[in-house]
Amino acid sequence: MIRLHRTQGGPGSGLLAAIEPSPLNRSVGGLRRDHPEMSAHTVLVAWQRRVLLGLVGLATLGAAVAPAGTAIALIAVFTAAYLFVMGYNALLLRATLRNPRVLCVGDEEAFAVADRDLPRYTVMIAAYHEAAVIARTLRSVAALDYPRDRLEVKLLLEADDTETIAAALAAQPGPEVEIVRVPVASPRTKPKALNYGLALSAGELVTVYDAEDMPEPLQLRRAAVALARADESVACLQAQLYYHNQDQNLLTRLFAAEYASWFATALPAMAELGAPLPLGGTSMHVRRDALERIGGWDPHNVTEDADLGIRLHRMGFRTEVLGSVTLEEANSDPVNWVKQRSRWYKGYIQTWLVHMREPRRVWRELGGRGVAGLAAVVAGTPLLSLLNPLFWLLTAVWLVGGTAVRELYPAWLYYPAVLSLVLGNFLALYRIAVSVRSSGHPELLSAVLLWPAYWVWMSVAAVRAVAQLTISPWFWEKTVHGLEHLAGAG
Amino acid sequence: MQSWQGAAARLPRLGQRPPEPGGAAGAPAAEAAGRSPHVRRIPRFAAVGVTGFAVNSVLLLVLHGLLHAPLLPAAAAATEAAILCNFALNDAWTFRDAARALPRWRRAVRYNGVALGGLAISLSVLTAITALAGDGAYLLANVAGVVSATGWNCVVGSRRAWSGSGSTVLPLRRLAGEGGLVLTLSFLLYLGLAAWLVLKVGLLAGDGISRTANAYYVLFSRDPHLAAVGFVWNPLPSLVQIPLLLFKDVWPALATRGFAGDIQSAAFMAGAAYQLNRALAELGTRRVPRVLITLLFALDPMVMFYGWDGMSEASLLFAMLMTARHLARWAREGELRWLVLSGVGLAIGYTTRYETAAAALGVTLFVVGLTLWRGGETWRRRAWNALADAVAVASPFALVFTGWAAASWILVGAPFAQFSSVYGNSSQVSMEQATHPPLLTGAVQALGQMEHMEPLWLVVLVLAAIVGVLRRDAAIPAIASVFCSVLAFMFLTRVTGMILPWFRYFIELVPMVGLLLGAVWSDPAPERGHGGGTGPARPRRCWVGPLKSGAAALTALVLLAPALPVSALAMANPSIAPEEAADLRPLYAHAPETFRITEEVAVARYLDRMHLAAGSVLLDADAGFAIVLNSDNPHQFVITPDYDFESDLADPRAAGVRYMLVPRRGGVGSADALNRAYPSLYATGAGFATLVHDFSDPSLGSSDLGWRLYRVVGSPGS
Structure with missing residues (x-):
């Protein structure tokens, strides 16, 4: 009777139950102890710090000795980065169009499995100060079509968040729901709570939802069938996230177009290209054995979701995209949007630095295509957002006829830079336009026109992210909007 | 447990690729197994x-x-x-x-x-x-x-x-093999033809070699820069020659005879034949008619002519066939990827010829129409989908269009140099055709040329329209939307006298009839998204297939083959095909009318012997491109693409220019920048230059531009 593939033995498996005396200790320090090289507790390891300082020193020295030459060299390096990301974008577009890799399980197939044959499922919901929405959350959980005797729901609430606990109790959840009071301990992050919940649960499959999520009712069944059918190396499925409030304002439309492009086309294309998938924070369905083997979530990483996808891939587990949608609430307030986005960017930089600690090992584990995907998406996204304002400025000065800018672009740099300017921007926008069409939301095209404004906002977030990373790397900035909840969409 | 695994086992394992959609149409069944x-x-x-x-x-x-x-x-x-x-x-x-x-x-x-x-x-x-x-x-x-x-x-x-x-x-292997053979063999054919005609017979196509010259300036002029490729003619045919010209020292004929251009057109024309062949395979045209139609296209005299001669017809045909191929597939299957590829075809097309704009318009209208027709439940949804599809197909073209216009505007001060430049089409038209014929005469002439290009084109078009309507096959209007819009544009501009009466402007007829006839005889797969899916194949009698193949091949032969002898004869007739007739004359008559560059070669030799310093000779490259291409010392010239050309022209002496080369005024020479700046220069030296040498050679007929070399002895106006 083989239902789900399991990885036998290996370091870390079964550790939770056997060795660990306290789930809390483990949820905070487990990864740091078992895989210190993968924990974001330290932002930079020694050699990275030396290289970074060395580069900064070199640039400063260069600026003092030969300012023009240094500027040209820097622009050349950055232009190369832009061209690299542009090339990856082109590959993503091609993969999107050729072979969108989304695993689909039809309704009939989902129901074809008898209830008793389904695996035990753990649904974890981490919430903090969510008294207002917790009742709705529990209704969404109740709507999930999965046999109750094979489902356990862990509602992870901070022990001192009495309001939410009271609201949850008042909602009178079904018997499958357990309210877990996570002991107060630093860092107060979602991944810590998830690790705690993981230690207390037993389902063969594990998934996470955010407080305001509305998963499609058949999602668990589809995920179970798809995972059973997929080959052994597939340990995780990411369901597609979308927003229910896309028409609220311009920002939510832009955000919705971005999500449509990310979950409906970019992630499937990355799966096709063999890159590790930076997971979304909710609706990813993971085999418990894989999750335990890699040591759970990193409580010190503020995008523990993206990091989890990459660690899974490094340990030999692949992630695929599941054709099932979870509706979320898009961040509709620009200030909160920037806060959320800067946390994501901070986390992406953290994640990339963590996974670049041992470049040769990562190359071995992910392969060239994986490392390229990691660099283009996880490092490229925040880095280019950070650089964009500088190059917009240069372009503007060049267009009004500034001769100083011309000096910075000798012929060998000028043509690639123009290519990047014209084709890079076009490809980025074209990919989004094609994505909203192929994901069935063509009405979002109007948002694509305003995308450059969205880029400006992303740059603000990127600057903020870098500032925060140097000041408080693990600080989890809670996304606040109408409803307070943990972690927003991420 | 049993049931769950059973359900799982019935479906293909996830994580595996689905079989390649489409394309397999027409692929024969695998060979009977058993033999070693x-x-x-x-x-x-x-x-x-x-x-x-x-x-x-x-x-x-x-x-x-x-x-x-x-x-x-x-x-x-x-x-x-x-x-x-x-x-x-x-x-x-x-x-x-x-x-x-x-x-x-x-x-x-x-x-x-x-x-x-x-x-x-x-x-x-x-x-x-x-x-x-x-x-x-x-x-x-x-x-x-x-x-x-x-x-x-x-x-x-x-x-x-x-x-x-x-x-x-791979199920597509044999098809891929056929496409590969079409590509390789037709490339070798056109290249062999070019080698024979250019290197042995000594033919040259002026427009073709000037495209090579544009690429040459980018690398080897005194002032090498990419913009030297010029903005009057769209750049693709020149751009692809740049890498080839790097080998001009190994094989000088690449530049001096413009052979790099011939390689370019041979490659693009082979690519066009490949696109046609693949399009037919994807449409589901059976092998025998498919190969026959491909051959009738590849061996058409006009296609062969523009396969060898280094001009832009080949790349235009390639781009239009690529567009039509994928648009037809999109029309049948509705997959966005085909629409995107079709849009890329349009973008490539615009980098080679302006008339692609007409195709872009036609294709966009077709796409909007088809999506409105079938693209969703509500009208609102259909409208958004139609808009999104239009964006997908037209925006690569729009990028190239605006990018090219903007670059031209920034660098030469005019967004559409083709129409505003003295070297462009409009200027050529007014130069060569002082009065254009009345509308009716023009229309009759143009229709006559179309008849000589493809005598039965109207029959094919009507037949395709009937079949398209009866079968409700959207691939047929898709194909027509590409080629008919280009042809209509050429016809209208021709009739109104905006373009010259060249035979080659109707070359789109050749691929159009081939594709349409292939579509008429195709076995369309059931459309997706209409509750269709792939139903079980209808049982057929074993003789139906061969019979259908035979009928299709026969129709292709009857409707398309006449074009071969008819257009071959037309190409020798100056009243129908003035350019081709002039170019091909040496094949059957000893004629001085042919375009030759012996005078330019003589000028280059003469100047090379003087061992001049860089920037010594002022020359408008529009008429004098062959001089630059044939000189061993291209740096001696100050030519039109150079950034300092205008200032050097205003005061040659101050700029260090010692000599000026001018062609006779009239014809090509009237557009020459030196003649325009100093109308009396050619005749008298305009008061600041003395005649050094007159290279006129009346035996060259119309190729004699009467080049004169003047030495600068003063400043203009002094």
Whole structure:
């Protein structure tokens, strides 16, 4: 009777139950102890710090000795980065169009499995100060079509968040729901709570939802069938996230177009290209054995979701995209949007630095295509957002006829830079336009026109992210909007 | 437990690719199993070897024996051609049943890699024997070289390229083989034609060689920069020649005879034949009519002519066929990827010719119409989908259109130099055609040319329209939307006298009738998204297929074949095909009317002997491109693409210019910048220059531009 593939033995498996005396200790320090090289507790390891300082020193020295030459060299390096990301974008577009890799399980197939044959499922919901929405959350959980005797729901609430606990109790959840009071301990992050919940649960499959999520009712069944059918190396499925409030304002439309492009086309294309998938924070369905083997979530990483996808891939587990949608609430307030986005960017930089600690090992584990995907998406996204304002400025000065800018672009740099300017921007926008069409939301095209404004906002977030990373790397900035909840969409 | 696993087992395992959609139409069933593949392979491999040897020897004979190309490069080119030919044949025929772990291009690369080892062996043997026995023994030496290379290929090559761990046989393999053969053979055909006509007979196409010159300035002028490629003519035919021109020292004819342009047009025309062949395969046209239609296209005299002559017709046909191919597929299958590829075709088209704008308009309207017709439940949804589809297909074109106009505006101050420049189309029209004929006469002439291009085009169009309506096959209007909009645009501009009355402007008729006829005889797959899906195939009697093939082939022969003799004859008739008739004249008459560059070569030789410093000679490259191409010292010229041309023209002496080259006024010479700046320069020296040499050669007829070399002795106006 083989239902789900399991990885036998290996370091870390079964550790939770056997060795660990306290789930809390483990949820905070487990990864740091078992895989210190993968924990974001330290932002930079020694050699990275030396290289970074060395580069900064070199640039400063260069600026003092030969300012023009240094500027040209820097622009050349950055232009190369832009061209690299542009090339990856082109590959993503091609993969999107050729072979969108989304695993689909039809309704009939989902129901074809008898209830008793389904695996035990753990649904974890981490919430903090969510008294207002917790009742709705529990209704969404109740709507999930999965046999109750094979489902356990862990509602992870901070022990001192009495309001939410009271609201949850008042909602009178079904018997499958357990309210877990996570002991107060630093860092107060979602991944810590998830690790705690993981230690207390037993389902063969594990998934996470955010407080305001509305998963499609058949999602668990589809995920179970798809995972059973997929080959052994597939340990995780990411369901597609979308927003229910896309028409609220311009920002939510832009955000919705971005999500449509990310979950409906970019992630499937990355799966096709063999890159590790930076997971979304909710609706990813993971085999418990894989999750335990890699040591759970990193409580010190503020995008523990993206990091989890990459660690899974490094340990030999692949992630695929599941054709099932979870509706979320898009961040509709620009200030909160920037806060959320800067946390994501901070986390992406953290994640990339963590996974670049041992470049040769990562190359071995992910392969060239994986490392390229990691660099283009996880490092490229925040880095280019950070650089964009500088190059917009240069372009503007060049267009009004500034001769100083011309000096910075000798012929060998000028043509690639123009290519990047014209084709890079076009490809980025074209990919989004094609994505909203192929994901069935063509009405979002109007948002694509305003995308450059969205880029400006992303740059603000990127600057903020870098500032925060140097000041408080693990600080989890809670996304606040109408409803307070943990972690927003991420 | 049982049921769950059962349900899981019934479906294909996830994580595996679905089979390639479409494309398999027309693929014949797999060969009956049971026979040992090697029984067939050995004679086939031998036969392919013989073919490769023949290709190699014939090419070497042509290149070295007839055209006197240097022995080593000639032998290398001949061997590489034989390698590619062998690969295509082996892949499609000898090893068609072999396991293929690698994609086709990687097999080709591997085969080539091993074969290059063979080439090294072959060349060493060749060099050794000719060194010992003298250059006269080159054919014999070549035999020895090829035999040793074949031995190596036989032992190493086939094993590396075709065996592998995977055991899946690609279902599209034979089709891919057919496309590869079409590409290779037609490229060799056009290239061979170019080699014969340009290098042996001595034909030159002026427009073609000026495109080569545009690429040449980018690399070798006194002021090398990419914008020197110019903004009057769209850049693609020139841009792709830039890498080829890097080898002009190895083989000067690439530049001096414009042969880089001929390679360019041969490659694009072969690509056009390939696109046509693949389009027919994807439409589901059976093999016999498909091959026949491909052949009738590739061997059409106009297609062959523009395959060799270095102009932009080949790249235009390539782009339009690419657009039509994918648009037809989108029209049937509704997948966005085909729409995007179709849009890329339009973008490529605009980098080569302006009339693509008409195709872009036609295609966008078609796409909007079709999506509104079938694209969703509510009208609101249909409208958004139509808009999104229009964006997908038109925005690559829009990018190229605006990018080209913006670059032109920034660099030469005019967004559409083709129309505003004195060197552009509008200026040419007014120069060559003082009064254009009345509308009706123009229309009759244009229709006459269309009849000579493709006598039965209207029959094919009407037939396709009827079949399209009866069968509700959207592929047919898709094809028509591409070609008809270009043709309508050419017809209207022609009738209103905005373009010159060239025969070649109607060349789009040739691919259009081929594609439409293929679509008429195709077996359309059931459309997706209409509750269709792939239903069970209707049982057919075994004679239906061959009968249908035969009928399709017969129709193709009856409707398309007449174009070959008719347009061949038209090309000799100056009243129908003025350009082609003039260019081809030397083939059947000794005629001074042909375009020649002997005068320009003489000018270049004369100047080269003077060993002038950089920037000594002022020259408008529009008329004088062949002088620059044939000079060993291109830096001596200050030419129109140079940033300092205007200021040097205003005061040549102050700028250090010592000589000025001017063509006779009138015709091409009236647009010459020097003649325009100093109207009396050609006749008298305009008061600041003295005549050094007059290169006029009346025996050249219209090719005599009457070049004169003036020495600058003062400043204008002084």
